Amino acid sequence: MPRISSTPLFIALCAGFVPAISAFSMENCTAKSAATLTPVIELYTSEGCSSCPPADVWLSQFKAAQKEGKVVAQAFHVNYWDYIGWTDRFAAPAYTQRQRELSARTRLNSIYTPQIAKNGFTIRDYGNPTTQLAGSETAKAEIALAKLETNRFEARIAPLDASSSWSAYFTVTEHDHISRVNAGENKGETLKHDFVVRQYVPLGQFTGSQTLKFSSLAPTLTAGKEHPRQINLVVTDSKSGKTLQALSLGC
Numbered sequence: 039m040p041r042i043s044s045t046p047l048f049i050a051l052c053a054g055f056v057p058a059i060s061a062f063s064m065e066n067c068t069a070k071s072a073a074t075l076t077p078v079i080e081l082y083t084s085e086g087c088s089s090c091p092p093a094d095v096w097l098s099q100f101k102a103a104q105k106e107g108k109v110v111a112q113a114f115h116v117n118y119w120d121y122i123g124w125t126d127r128f129a130a131p132a133y134t135q136r137q138r139e140l141s142a143r144t145r146l147n148s149i150y151t152p153q154i155a156k157n158g159f160t161i162r163d164y165g166n167p168t169t170q171l172a173g174s175e176t177a178k179a180e181i182a183l184a185k186l187e188t189n190r191f192e193a194r195i196a197p198l199d200a201s202s203s204w205s206a207y208f209t210v211t212e213h214d215h216i217s218r219v220n221a222g223e224n225k226g227e228t229l230k231h232d233f234v235v236r237q238y239v240p241l242g243q244f245t246g247s248q249t250l251k252f253s254s255l256a257p258t259l260t261a262g263k264e265h266p267r268q269i270n271l272v273v274t275d276s277k278s279g280k281t282l283q284a285l286s287l288g289c
Contacts, residue, residue: 070183076285079100081111081112083125085222086123086124092152094113097113101233104233110285111232112233116137116149123221134212137149144160158278179283205243206273209269210254215234243276265287268286272284
C-alpha cells in the first residue's frame with residue numbers, strides 16, 4: 039500500500055472567525071468544539087516492535103468515545119524499527135520527527151515505542167482508557183470544522199487569548215487496518231490497527247482568530263474496502279505544545 043504524504047494539496051489562510059458553521063457546509067457535515075477541552079491521545083507505535091500490539095489494542099478502545107466527540111486519538115507509526123527486517127507500511131519519517139520534537143519538549147533523553155502522550159505531554163501510567171477522558175478543563179480555543187466538498191475542509195479557530203501565539207495541524211486517521219507480519223519481532227502475528235495516521239500536516243503558527251482551508255488526500259483502499267476515517271484538527275500553544283482544543287469530523 040502506498041504511503042500518504044505529509045504534504046497538503048492546498049492550504050489557504052485568512053483572518054476572521056464566524057461561529058456559525060451551517061452556512062458554509064455543502065453537505066452539512068460540520069462539528070463545533072465544546073467548552074471543555076477534548077483530550078488528544080497520541081500513540082507512537084510500530085509493527086516491528088513486539089511490545090506495541092497491546093498499546094494498539096488499548097488505543098482501539100477509544101473508538102466509541104471518538105464517535106461521541108470525547109477524544110481525538112492518533113496512532114503515529116514510526117520508521118526506526120524497520121531495520122529489523124519488517125517495513126511498517128504506515129510509518130513515515132515525519133511521524134518519527136514529531137516524536138523527537140515531543141520528547142525534546144518534555145525533556146526526555148530518548149524516544150521509544152510504545153510511547154503515549156496526552157495533550158502534548160508523555161504519560162507513563164495510562165491505565166484504563168476511560169481515565170483519560172475524565173476532567174472538565176476549560177478549552178483555550180474554539181474550533182468550528184466543516185466539509186466543503188470531497189476532501190476539502192474549512193476550520194475556523196478562535197483562541198480565547200487573542201494575543202497568544204498558537205499552532206495547528208490536521209491529520210487523517212483510519213480504522214480497521216490489518217497487517218500480517220512476516221518478519222521482525224512480530225513475525226507470524228496478525229495485527230489490527232485503528233486511528234492510523236495516514237496524513238499529518240502542520241498548518242503553521244498564528245495569533246488571533248483565523249480561518250484555515252485545507253485538503254486531504256483521497257481515502258486509501260485495501261482490496262476494495264474503504265476504511266472509516268476521521269479528519270482531526272488540533273490547536274496547541276506554540277511555546278509549550280499543550281493542547282488548547284481539538285476536534286474530529288467523521289465524514
